[in-house]
Amino acid sequence: MTHLVFFGLLSYVLDIRVSLIGFIFSALPDIDNPGSIIGQMFPRLSNYLMENFGHRGLLHSIWPLAFLGALTLLNLNFFELLIAYASHIFLDSLNVFGVMIFYPINARFVLLDLKIKAGGFRELLLNLALLVAGSAYACYLG
Numbered sequence: 529m530t531h532l533v534f535f536g537l538l539s540y541v542l543d544i545r546v547s548l549i550g551f552i553f554s555a556l557p558d559i560d561n562p563g564s565i566i567g568q569m570f571p572r573l574s575n576y577l578m579e580n581f582g583h584r585g586l587l588h589s590i591w592p593l594a595f596l597g598a599l600t601l602l603n604l605n606f607f608e609l610l611i612a613y614a615s616h617i618f619l620d621s622l623n624v625f626g627v628m629i630f631y632p633i634n635a636r637f638v639l640l641d642l643k644i645k646a647g648g649f650r651e652l653l654l655n656l657a658l659l660v661a662g663s664a665y666a667c668y669l670g
Contacts, residue, residue: 530651531555531558531616533662534658535554535611538611539611541665544611550608553609553612556612557587560577560583560588581631584620584627584628589631591631593610596610617629618639621640622640622642623638623642623644625638626639
């Protein structure tokens with residue numbers, strides 16, 4: 529949920545087009561986690577990705593970002609998808625698990641450990657803070 533809320537706020541602040549596919553791309557890196565909402569929608573693919581690349585491995589690395597960046601250079605309509613995907617990786621770098629940004633190198637990149645656990649109280653607080661920030665931005669700055 530946090531990934532969707534954050535992408536919605538980010539797209540509003542950056543004044544980029546928002547579509548259903550953008551929200552899907554903000555959740556897409558977690559398809560490598562069979563317990564995630566998107567992983568449960570595609571269980572066979574999710575299990576395959578988890579078994580072969582691990583969670584927060586290949587799909588949370590620079591490689592999908594580079595691919596989307598190349599597509600954006602060819603067609604600016606992909607910018608929304610790049611921002612959506614990148615926002616997911618950014619958020620996942622804010623806890624102790626981090627992301628393997630240079631996969632297959634096993635070093636995990638942690639930007640800032642906010643000790644946020646998916647489905648936990650701190651994630652709820654983060655969602656509320658993002659919603660308040662988005663509302664404040666829309667009312668006073670937007």
